[in-house]
Amino acid sequence: EDQVTQSPEALRLQEGESSSLNCSYTVSGLRGLFWYRQDPGKGPEFLFTLYSAGEEKEKERLKATLTKKESFLHITAPKPEDSATYLCAVYDSNYQLIWGAGTKLIIKP
């Protein structure tokens, strides 16, 4: 069964403390992996699309990487405004987008 699992469920960091969020997937024939950010009371905001193993994309303090089984969202020197829930999603073999449950990131000043 196609699955997307995100870990940890929640992560508390001090401002400036770098870390990584994980998204592992079990789909055959990856057709794209997406990272989104969701703030409370808002819809998800698109961050990155990754297509093939070895691919990396960066935006400000965020860098997303992809292997054959998982993706990492690296956060370098985070600020309180980076606090949000980060969602990962992949397409399955039926062209349905499967969403992970998300990682709630809290950055303390």
Next chain:
Amino acid sequence: GAGVSQSPSNKVTEKGKDVELRCDPISGHTALYWYRQRLGQGLEFLIYFQGNSAPDKSGLPSDRFSAERTGESVSTLTIQRTQQEDSAVYLCASSLFTIAVFARSYEQYFGPGTRLTVT
């Protein structure tokens, strides 16, 4: 440019009443998606449209839920005889195409959601 908009932003209704939720996608986006998100939980896929056609309705929770899209633009999600378990945020998203059209991925852009509370 304008993003995805949804209305109303909040809706409180009594159990048993029907509700209609509206989504205006980004202009030119042929694909439109509806999701449900219960408090503190992940996204639950409901239905998608490619143009005005909905190839897969299997995500709709029950026959009380229906959706339509006209003119490759506005979509409405209708919930009949609402129940308390229908309380959630209903999110709409649009993308240029669905993956099935050109076998490549297109990112989805989300609206702010409609918070539905059934009392």
